[in-house]
Amino acid sequence: MAAILLDVDGVLHVSGEPIPGAVDAVRQLRAAGHRVRFVTNSTTMSRKQLGDVLRGMGFVLDDDELQTTGSVAARVLKGKRVLALTMPGILDDLEGLELIGMNADAVLVGGCDEGEEPGRVFSYLNLNRAFLELEAGAELYCLHKNRWWQTVDGPKLDAGAFVAGLEYASGAEATVLGKPSPEYFAAALEAIDADPELAWMVGDDIEGDVVGAQRHGMRTVLVRTGKFRPDEVEQSGVVPDGIISSVAQLPDWLESNP
Amino acid sequence: MAAILLDVDGVLHVSGEPIPGAVDAVRQLRAAGHRVRFVTNSTTMSRKQLGDVLRGMGFVLDDDELQTTGSVAARVLKGKRVLALTMPGILDDLEGLELIGMNADAVLVGGCDEGEEPGRVFSYLNLNRAFLELEAGAELYCLHKNRWWQTVDGPKLDAGAFVAGLEYASGAEATVLGKPSPEYFAAALEAIDADPELAWMVGDDIEGDVVGAQRHGMRTVLVRTGKFRPDEVEQSGVVPDGIISSVAQLPDWLESNP
Numbered sequence: 364m365a366a367i368l369l370d371v372d373g374v375l376h377v378s379g380e381p382i383p384g385a386v387d388a389v390r391q392l393r394a395a396g397h398r399v400r401f402v403t404n405s406t407t408m409s410r411k412q413l414g415d416v417l418r419g420m421g422f423v424l425d426d427d428e429l430q431t432t433g434s435v436a437a438r439v440l441k442g443k444r445v446l447a448l449t450m451p452g453i454l455d456d457l458e459g460l461e462l463i464g465m466n467a468d469a470v471l472v473g474g475c476d477e478g479e480e481p482g483r484v485f486s487y488l489n490l491n492r493a494f495l496e497l498e499a500g501a502e503l504y505c506l507h508k509n510r511w512w513q514t515v516d517g518p519k520l521d522a523g524a525f526v527a528g529l530e531y532a533s534g535a536e537a538t539v540l541g542k543p544s545p546e547y548f549a550a551a552l553e554a555i556d557a558d559p560e561l562a563w564m565v566g567d568d569i570e571g572d573v574v575g576a577q578r579h580g581m582r583t584v585l586v587r588t589g590k591f592r593p594d595e596v597e598q599s600g601v602v603p604d605g606i607i608s609s610v611a612q613l614p615d616w617l618e619s620n621p
Numbered sequence: 622m623a624a625i626l627l628d629v630d631g632v633l634h635v636s637g638e639p640i641p642g643a644v645d646a647v648r649q650l651r652a653a654g655h656r657v658r659f660v661t662n663s664t665t666m667s668r669k670q671l672g673d674v675l676r677g678m679g680f681v682l683d684d685d686e687l688q689t690t691g692s693v694a695a696r697v698l699k700g701k702r703v704l705a706l707t708m709p710g711i712l713d714d715l716e717g718l719e720l721i722g723m724n725a726d727a728v729l730v731g732g733c734d735e736g737e738e739p740g741r742v743f744s745y746l747n748l749n750r751a752f753l754e755l756e757a758g759a760e761l762y763c764l765h766k767n768r769w770w771q772t773v774d775g776p777k778l779d780a781g782a783f784v785a786g787l788e789y790a791s792g793a794e795a796t797v798l799g800k801p802s803p804e805y806f807a808a809a810l811e812a813i814d815a816d817p818e819l820a821w822m823v824g825d826d827i828e829g830d831v832v833g834a835q836r837h838g839m840r841t842v843l844v845r846t847g848k849f850r851p852d853e854v855e856q857s858g859v860v861p862d863g864i865i866s867s868v869a870q871l872p873d874w875l876e877s878n879p
Contacts, residue, residue: 475745487733487743487778494769494778510790511752520745520752524786531785532768532778 364396365617366557368548368576371403371413371429373567373589374610376420382588384611386421391614393423398555401429402564404541404571406474406506406522409455410434430551431456432473432506432541438550439540440469440504446496448484448525449473449506467496472505472529472537474522475512485525497533507541542568543575552581563604565613567591573603586610622654623875624815626806626834629661629671629687631825631847632868634678640846642869644679649872651681656813659687660822662799662829664732664764664780667713668692689714690731690764690799693808697798698727698762704754706742706783707731707764725754730763730787730795732780733770743783755791765799771848800826801833810839821862823871825849831861844868 369375375385392399401424405413410433414426433449433456445460446467453473454462470493473484497503508523526537541547552562559580566572567589576583585591585603588610596606607616627633633643650657659682663671668691672684691707691714703718704725711731712720728751731742755761766781784795799805810820817838824830825847834841843849843861846868854864865874 483745485745487741490782491778494782495776498769498776511756518753518756520749520790524748524752524790527789528782528786532782 364398365621366398366400366552366555366562367392367613367617368400368402368551368562368564368581369610370564370566370568370572370589371401371417372405373591374565374586375401375417375422377589379416379420381420381422382609382611384609386423388611388613389422389424392617395614395617397617398557399424399428400551400555402542402547402551403430404432404507406432406541407450407452409453411455412452430547430554432547433457435540435547435550436460436471436504436506439538439546440471443468445469445471446493446501447471447473448489448493450484453506464492465496466499467501469502469504470496470529472503472522472526474506474509475519485522490525490529493529494532497529497535503529503533503535503537505537505539508537508539542571543578545575545579548576548579548581563617565610569596569599569601569603574599574601577601577603584613584616622656623879624656624658624810624813624820625650625871625875626658626660626809626820626822626839627868628822628824628826628830628847629659629675630663631849632823632844633659633675633680635847637674637678639678639680640867640869642867644681646869646871647680647682650875653872653875655875656815657686658809658813660800660805660809661688662690662765664690664799665708665710667711669713670710688805688809688812690805691715693798693805694718694729694762694764696808697796697804698729701726703727703729704751704759705729705731706747706751708742711764722750723754724757725759727760727762728754728787730761730780730784732764732767733777743780748783748787751787752790755787755793761787761791761793761795763795763797763799766795766797800829801836803837806834806837806839821875823868827854827857827859827861832857832859835859835861842871842874844871 410426410429433453505526509521510523511518512521564576564581565584573583583603584605668684668687691711763784767779768781769776770779822834822839823842831841841861842863
């Protein structure tokens with residue numbers, strides 16, 4: 364039986380609509396005895412919030428089967444004093460960290476929000492505070508370093524710009540905690556006690572999911588849903604172990620490719 | 622007779638206090654027949670505002686003898702549609718530019734403010750707007766790309782961080798308009814019809830003033846006031862043509878070093 368990391372957005376659902384057959388596929392994977400873990404780069408919701416959303420779509424899962432970037436931050440930064448520039452939604456996942464406003468060991472930069480006030484965590488006041496902490500010796504971490512993200516209104520500037528700005532001003536180099544970082548995959552595999560060689564990463568993102576997991580020694584399956592673009596895959600030169608129409612095919616595919 | 626570019630902050634005054642003998646020195650330089658131009662990287666005041674401040678200290682000068690970064694921007698970006706993320710103070714200097722909120726040819730990033738609301742031009746909304754213009758093909762310009770600046774409360778995050786962030790997100794490379802850019806020195810020399818080889822740059826900043834002017838083929842004098850630090854000069858390996866205690870010595874020094 365295998366260990367399977369399932370990306371969430373674009374693999375299990377797209378914009379809140381479950382992929383046809385996805386709910387059933389997850390049930391079949393469990394019934395076949397595979398260990399399953401849900402791995403997302405979302406920076407706006409806590410595990411509990413995202414778990415509720417997925418259960419609302421019909422998926423059967425416990426919150427602690429979900430790995431968010433916030434939960435990885437909690438693991439990597441455990442015991443440290445952290446200045447967190449993150450969305451309020453993920454604060455629940457940062458348990459065990461001492462969140463403070465000064466004399467931090469680490470600065471943690473989160474993501475942007477699609478809400479009414481996007482980017483309010485990236486006010487000058489907050490960024491200046493982060494800069495001063497970095498100057499005083501704090502380490503720089505970020506949940507991801509994305510340049511932009513797609514919204515219904517078009518592309519929007521994402522947190523990567525603010526991470527890059529803090530790197531430039533302070534001379535520090537940020538450690539990325541979300542996919543495709545090794546820390547992220549290591550945390551997910553450790554949680555289900557799996558070796559990379561015997562584990563599958565299933566995702567829609569050739570860079571974040573497939574390349575990241577390959578670099579970590581895992582096998583990979585790319586789905587043709589979500590942000591999958593045939594041209595991008597061809598141009599990337601990256602070859603996943605499998606490419607399937609959607610996660611609905613995964614149980615059958617795994618049976619033929621054990 | 623020579624052409625002389627005089628830096629303002631740290632050379633003529635420090636935090637609003639004129640350097641002893643500076644007012645007299647400027648008068649002597651003029652009396653000796655030298656062409657003088659005042660060159661500053663300030664991003665918070667227009668020429669008129671800064672001229673008033675300097676006249677208030679006793680300096681005799683016309684506004685149009687002052688070169689601000691805003692006035693260089695107006696020269697370089699003449700006729701272009703510009704999205705300006707700048708302090709309101711310098712808008713007067715941006716005459717001739719069509720300042721607009723979308724469909725820009727160029728994005729111009731200014732400096733931070735020491736006022737009550739520092740960095741308010743760098744709101745997420747403004748930065749996202751700039752990002753979208755860059756994505757649509759606008760060119761990126763900045764008044765300077767400083768990492769931080771010194772205030773009475775200590776260092777503060779400066780505009781360079783936001784320039785670097787926009788560069789990262791858009792893939793564009795910013796053209797710096799202030800010192801030490803060649804455009805800046807070229808504009809100052811053109812205004813007084815001087816060749817670089819026969820012109821002096823007098824400043825307190827080994828990088829922005831001395832290195833920049835040397836690269837532009839000018840001769841340089843470093844003053845031991847303002848941000849002058851002996852260690853930095855030694856470590857930099859940069860050798861100005863002269864190092865003098867303060868601008869008060871400049872008229873005599875020039876007579877012995879024509």
